[in-house]
Amino acid sequence: MTKHCLMVGAGLSGAVIGRLLAEAGHRVTVADARDHVAGNCHTARDAATGVMVHVYGPHIFHTDDAEVWDYVNRFATFRPYRNRVKTVSDGRVYSLPINLHTINQFFGKTLRPDEARAFIAAKADHSIAEPQSFEEQALRFVGRELYEAFFKGYTLKQWGCSPHDLPASILKRLPLRFNYDDDYFAHRFQGMPEQGYTAMVEAILDHPGISVRLQSPVARADAAGYDHVFYSGPIDGWFDYRLGRLGYRTLDFQRFTYAGDYQGCAVMNYADAAVPQTRITEHKHFAPWEDHAGSVLYREVPRACEPGDIPYYPIRLVAEKALLSDYVALAAAEPGVTFVGRLGTYRYLDMDVTIREALDCGRRYLAALAEGAPMPAFAASPL
Template identity: 75%
Template structure:
């Protein structure tokens, strides 16, 4: 079959590779001038540092098949994200762990003592947390909430934590030991040469053609037997019902001679610091040595039509509009919506790859069984 895939990020690359290996002809188009989507990495010309151009992407998963898949296309080296946070004049370890608690409260508690101490800080009058703020107050109390969550969240989401659902803070990351590894998955690492060469390797198949700097045009679909759309869901319909809400990021790049902050990620919890964090990119490749450093200050704001969409907002108004777009998409033939933008969900890289592999397999199963291919393999709702 002639398959058209919109977007040369992880979703398009993985689906394209799977289908090309099965004998289909895959044409991938992307409006950007590079592959990889927001995972794109490149060497900084000034310093030689491997840059995560659209902000850091750290690979972590419990899915052994996905881990083996990415390692089949590049070499992953060990990397653990050890985030630090500045708040109220101090530097602390994140996620909140026993060191954070003891530092913050000036204590020397053991794990059981710290558990009892935090339990006493918690607002037990909140029995069914409905908002982000209630969720935090219920489980860690006001002091830790205001130092590490409140200001950061206001900057990240542009609204009060009282307006955000408790589900955003699904699991409060608090550990009663000294483990400061930000993630808890079995497999964690970084591609030695960056993500872009990995995606190049995935796309390196005679059944795949890639066209960059090529915006989608409706006549492309007319020449295809099926379309996989990883662009914005509302964008496919020319925003006919309105625009789904996103947060975007502005990056303020600066260089430094030496080591600027001693870690890859430093969060800033205080509300009067306008940026959410500083990332120092040479620390994402600790096997390399660089005299100079490149850092990004990250500022979060509401996305405009001209911006790159990063985080779907998914509050009440957006979910209502999303339901309307899902209904519209479901009535569309020969198109499957995939990935972070196509399903209006925040997806980690491993989940994106897992869903892409499953989507390609489900597509081929539909063909084999003579069933129609659904618009969504993973429901956005």
């Protein structure tokens, strides 16, 4: 029997699940409060310069998931792109992630890999046996000098609290390399869609079984009449924040232009706490196959997310996780709704993971239909 499903949100989650269900013969309505598809990976050409701008901050596609890579290439032509990030610390420019060049430059050395490994091991604080915080993990991992130069100030700005109050798991995701590899990501497949992410998502949504409604916010009461709802908005928002608001960090984007090449790279981080921005992004460098005389740039300044702001980074400290557990319990008792994506599951997700979870979620729904089984509130656990 044909079902009519509602996707709340026209980002990657809603588009991918919607396409899968439409290809299986079901009717799909995709609704989004914004005036464009693609969510936070929305891209648009700047009229004055021709630069493809990542409107809500840069998104670089990287994955080891071959199926996900094949999927996005089905809807867009991807061009090779490697993210090579620089950072300014105490008035000097270094490469990130911390690699052999960074170590040698920072300490004024010419160490070989084995020498650098021993050198950093001697800097590490071995008195910290089981790091409990971001700060302890950094001190145990790289020592005080590198921690204070590259991590402390940046982390304070990004999260708005002391690194001593953040979990050690955040730093465990950051690599330290004892070679000259300055590729920010280590995944097999990396690239950028030649015509931007919005064109890619429009192609995913281009199916006769899918109707798209933009500038159409959806409240819980609006979901009646659909056979199933896939909700990619904030999970607390679905319940009108009745238990309180989950904590996020948001970003203020300070846009400016430049007649030329402003910084020579796509991403320049600013590690010092005294500098307000965490980074400046120069968007023409995200499309190195294009040539533009002018440039469009954004300073990114993090702050606490307030009502009406765009939530970017879920905080997920102890209090937030406790509140999330309460919302998960509410969601589990909510019939006919599955919560998906970054906001729906209150997790920071890269694009490839978002697509993988969307594919898995859509397939699980189709399997549930075939078996006559209920669809759970979460295809991927938020806890």
